[in-house]
Amino acid sequence: AQTVTQSQPEMSVQEAETVTLSCTYDTSENNYYLFWYKQPPSRQMILVIRQEAYKQQNATENRFSVNFQKAAKSFSLKISDSQLGDTAMYFCAFMKEDYKLSFGAGTTVTVRA
Amino acid sequence: DADVTQTPRNRITKTGKRIMLECSQTKGHDRMYWYRQDPGLGLRLIYYSFDVKDINKGEISDGYSVSRQAQAKFSLSLESAIPNQTALYFCATSDLTGTGAYEQYFGPGTRLTVT
Numbered sequence: 355a356q357t358v359t360q361s362q363p364e365m366s367v368q369e370a371e372t373v374t375l376s377c378t379y380d381t382s383e384n385n386y387y388l389f390w391y392k393q394p395p396s397r398q399m400i401l402v403i404r405q406e407a408y409k410q411q412n413a414t415e416n417r418f419s420v421n422f423q424k425a426a427k428s429f430s431l432k433i434s435d436s437q438l439g440d441t442a443m444y445f446c447a448f449m450k451e452d453y454k455l456s457f458g459a460g461t462t463v464t465v466r467a
Numbered sequence: 468d469a470d471v472t473q474t475p476r477n478r479i480t481k482t483g484k485r486i487m488l489e490c491s492q493t494k495g496h497d498r499m500y501w502y503r504q505d506p507g508l509g510l511r512l513i514y515y516s517f518d519v520k521d522i523n524k525g526e527i528s529d530g531y532s533v534s535r536q537a538q539a540k541f542s543l544s545l546e547s548a549i550p551n552q553t554a555l556y557f558c559a560t561s562d563l564t565g566t567g568a569y570e571q572y573f574g575p576g577t578r579l580t581v582t
Contacts, residue, residue: 358509387569399510399557399573406569445509453498453517453561453568454525457509 358448360458367436368466374421375431375461377446383407387449388422388429393460394442402444405429436465470494471574473558479580480548488543488577490558497563499541500571501525501533504555513556516541517563548581555579 357380367373379388390402405413405422412420417434433440446458471492480486490499497518502510502525512525514533522533530552534542545552555578559571 397555397576397578399559399576401570401572404570447510449569454512454515455500455502455510455559455571457511459507459509 358446358456358458360446360461362461363459364462364464366464366466367433369436369438371436372432372434373436373463375433375444375446375463377429377431377458379427379429379446379448381427381448381450383450385451388420389447389449389455390418390420390429390431391445391447391457392440392442393445394439399445403431433463438465438467441465471558471560471572473556473574473577475577476575477578479582481582482549484548486545486548486579488556488558488579490541490543490574492539492558492560492572492574494560494562494572495538496560496567496572497538498561498568499535500559500561501531501541501543502557502559503527503552504557504576510557513543545579548579550581553579553581 359378386407388405392400392402403415419432421430443460443462445460448456474489500515501513504510511527516535532544555576557576558574561571
């Protein structure tokens with residue numbers, strides 16, 4: 355299985371501030387996909403953002419953006435203008451062309467009012 | 468209505484009992500997956516199926532079996548439940564081709580407790 359490492363078990367951020375979650379992965383593949391999933395207290399898994407490894411441009415979805423460093427095998431998530439509804443666990447995930455996801459252990463993000 | 472549904476949402480069972488978790492989807496996707504989530508471990512793949520006649524073991528299939536009854540239905544069974552199978556179980560689906568093949572849609576999860 356691919357190894358996905360999230361080194362920050364928990365993070366706290368003030369409302370309207372910015373927080374960055376780190377993720378590193380280990381692979382010998384050249385073509386793959388990276389994802390960030392959000393799991394709020396409702397426990398539903400929600401896809402936040404996706405990055406194709408062959409694309410150099412970093413993906414952006416509204417307040418969520420990634421910093422994809424292919425050579426360093428790093429895939430961080432930046433949440434800008436944090437909102438209370440962003441409070442959740444965030445999972446980094448990796449997929450080769452076999453369509454199977456490998457997840458990191460998750461980072462719990464708490465947004466303070 | 469939800470595109471991917473799981474039943475039951477919560478279940479408490481005793482060691483040694485057989486239990487089945489069910490997943491249904493209305494997305495028309497061919498691929499279906501079962502994951503379990505444990506604290507500190509993220510989600511791990513148990514089984515997956517790319518069409519009705521295709522069943523594959525994932526990372527942690529021991530103690531589990533699956534059945535793909537139709538394109539829309541994929542069930543996970545624990546033949547003889549044990550306490551370390553206490554976890555949150557997720558079903559997911561994805562499309563067969565195109566960019567949708569790389570995006571998985573998750574059900575709401577089943578919280579299983581084995582006492």
